[in-house]
Amino acid sequence: MNNIKCRCHTNIDEGRTKRWPEKMCCRPKVGDLVKAEDGYTLKICGITHDIEEKGVTMGKPLLLIELTEYRSSSGQSFRHPYGRHI
Numbered sequence: 001m002n003n004i005k006c007r008c009h010t011n012i013d014e015g016r017t018k019r020w021p022e023k024m025c026c027r028p029k030v031g032d033l034v035k036a037e038d039g040y041t042l043k044i045c046g047i048t049h050d051i052e053e054k055g056v057t058m059g060k061p062l063l064l065i066e067l068t069e070y071r072s073s074s075g076q077s078f079r080h081p082y083g084r085h086i
Helices: none
Strands: 004-010 033-035 041-051 061-068
Touching: none
Parallel strands: 004 061
Antiparallel strands: 033 041, 041 061
């Protein structure tokens, strides 16, 4: 099975230093949740289809994934795993 190469990015200060997945097992959608290595979770708010510009994978597809905080159905904002509120 081929994984889809991606690069995750966020403007949220706490999320910038996190280690995000570099491959996805299937094409993600806006609204999907993505977990960092330590469990920190953000929501996909934008996806740009791009092409790798350098390295051994030059010319291969690459997804640029923009992450943001997500809100529960009650409107509460979440950024951390296990439903801890900020």
